[in-house]
Amino acid sequence: MKHDLHVPSANGAMQRIVLNAPAQFKTATLGMALPRKALSAAHVVCDPRIDVVPFAQSAIDMDATQRYREYLWSLGLGVAEAMDTAQRGMGLGWGDAQELIAETLHRAHGLPGAEVYSGVGTDHLPAEEMPLSRIVEAYQSQLEFVETRGGRVILMASRALSASAKSYEDFSFVYREVLSAARQPVILHWLGPMFDPALAGYWGEHDLERAMSRCLDVIHEHADKVEGIKISLLDKALEVEMRRRLPVGVSMFTGDDFNYPELIAGDGKSHSDALLGIFDPIAPAASAALRALSDQDTQTFRATLDPTVALAREIFRAPTQYYKTGVVFLAWLNGHQEHFTMVGGQQGARSILHLSRVFALANDCGLLSHPEMARERMRILLELHGVWQ
Numbered sequence: 212m213k214h215d216l217h218v219p220s221a222n223g224a225m226q227r228i229v230l231n232a233p234a235q236f237k238t239a240t241l242g243m244a245l246p247r248k249a250l251s252a253a254h255v256v257c258d259p260r261i262d263v264v265p266f267a268q269s270a271i272d273m274d275a276t277q278r279y280r281e282y283l284w285s286l287g288l289g290v291a292e293a294m295d296t297a298q299r300g301m302g303l304g305w306g307d308a309q310e311l312i313a314e315t316l317h318r319a320h321g322l323p324g325a326e327v328y329s330g331v332g333t334d335h336l337p338a339e340e341m342p343l344s345r346i347v348e349a350y351q352s353q354l355e356f357v358e359t360r361g362g363r364v365i366l367m368a369s370r371a372l373s374a375s376a377k378s379y380e381d382f383s384f385v386y387r388e389v390l391s392a393a394r395q396p397v398i399l400h401w402l403g404p405m406f407d408p409a410l411a412g413y414w415g416e417h418d419l420e421r422a423m424s425r426c427l428d429v430i431h432e433h434a435d436k437v438e439g440i441k442i443s444l445l446d447k448a449l450e451v452e453m454r455r456r457l458p459v460g461v462s463m464f465t466g467d468d469f470n471y472p473e474l475i476a477g478d479g480k481s482h483s484d485a486l487l488g489i490f491d492p493i494a495p496a497a498s499a500a501l502r503a504l505s506d507q508d509t510q511t512f513r514a515t516l517d518p519t520v521a522l523a524r525e526i527f528r529a530p531t532q533y534y535k536t537g538v539v540f541l542a543w544l545n546g547h548q549e550h551f552t553m554v555g556g557q558q559g560a561r562s563i564l565h566l567s568r569v570f571a572l573a574n575d576c577g578l579l580s581h582p583e584m585a586r587e588r589m590r591i592l593l594e595l596h597g598v599w600q
Contacts, residue, residue: 216586218567219598228570230586234577236499236515239287242324245501247475247482248439248462250289250328251490252296253280254538255303255311256547257554265556269298269307275548276311277318280327282547286498288490289326290315291365295406296488297330298535300370302555305335309356316362328363328398328486331356338370338409343385346372350389364397365441365486366390370409379415379425386429396438398464398486401426403444405531419444423453434458441466441486445531450474454481468527468534472500472516476509488534489523492541493578522572525565533560537569541578544570544585551592563596 217225239245256279261270280290292315293299293308303311312329319325333349346369357364366389376382390397403419404411414429416422430437440457442450443466451474454463465474465483474483490497496519503511526537536557543551551558570579570589579585590600 230582231574233580236495238498239502241284243287246505248484250291250486251283252291252294252488255297259550259552269302269554279547284325286494291328291486293330298554300334316360328365329357330367331364332367333369333371336371338374340375347388351392358394365400366397367400368402368410373410382414390433390436393436398438399440401442406443437461439464445469468523492538493519518576525568536561545580
């Protein structure tokens with residue numbers, strides 16, 4: 212087996228990649244106590260054998276999807292289910308999300324120490340203006356679905372609310388009604404417009420600092436119903452400022468896939484927990500880093516996570532909402548699924564140049580767990596795109 216591969220680069224030349232041996236990560240294990248709550252927003256594996264209209268229907272390979280969750284749990288990571296990494300709202304509708312959530316909760320209940328939080332939103336509604344009472348009812352119906360099955364909740368941002376709210380007071384009303392119905396404290400999720408353009412102006416403000424203050428108002432008013440807040444704004448300074456202003460007992464969960472090592476490590480005054488899409492493709496490194504941090508070994512923590520940042524920035528490069536393609540691509544290269552096909556046909560959402568950079572950067576980090584398999588699968592993909600070795 213050859214140990215190199217030539218991939219295309221932006222200048223039109225071919226770049227030679229020499230495959231590295233996989234890194235030997237000393238990972239955490241299921242149920243191991245870690246110094247930060249760490250949730251990996253997990254992708255779904257589609258079933259390419261089912262005849263569906265790719266942009267209108269989805270088909271999930273539930274067995275392969277659940278095997279990946281069991282893999283994440285085995286590394287001591289929790290699972291954030293049916294979130295945007297699972298293509299929620301971009302191919303995965305509420306009907307399929309219900310089946311996915313129910314099955315993941317069922318499997319987690321059989322594995323002591325397996326943690327799962329599930330996304331609750333309003334995505335069975337159209338993203339258009341409507342009465343706020345209808346949005347409240349939609350949130351509450353999804354909330355009830357998860358909580359009656361013993362699940363914990365991540366309260367996702369609502370496209371319908373973004374389209375319908377006229378002011379902060381409308382956001383405040385909806386969140387007050389929904390949070391009052393929650394049986395247990397939830398994690399709020401503020402997803403920025405770089406991840407979903409339909410959510411621009413969330414909390415009734417387009418200026419992010421003013422929007423942060425509005426979001427904090429909601430949290431302080433309902434602190435007993437809020438376990439934490441995940442912000443996905445890719446703004447390190449704003450996250451640090453916001454976490455310092457949270458009520459006692461409410462956690463910050465970073466969704467910053469560009470700056471997560473320093474945000475999780477903290478600054479001596481505060482730190483962020485993790486609810487990250489990048490923790491799906493870099494799961495072994497994330498697990499090993501957190502295990503090192505549990506031993507107060509911040510040097511090993513940073514030495515393990517810092518090299519993955521270049522990979523994360525490539526996967527999450529603009530247009531950021533298509534980051535899922537790189538996540539699933541790496542799952543395929545590493546043998547976690549047998550194909551590179553995605554819900555909604557989103558395997559075509561990124562260029563072969565982007566995927567070549569992801570391949571090279573994952574190799575640099577030692578995150579190609581089976582280099583020979585990864586090389587052969589990358590070769591096939593290159594040839595499919597007319598790039599011959």
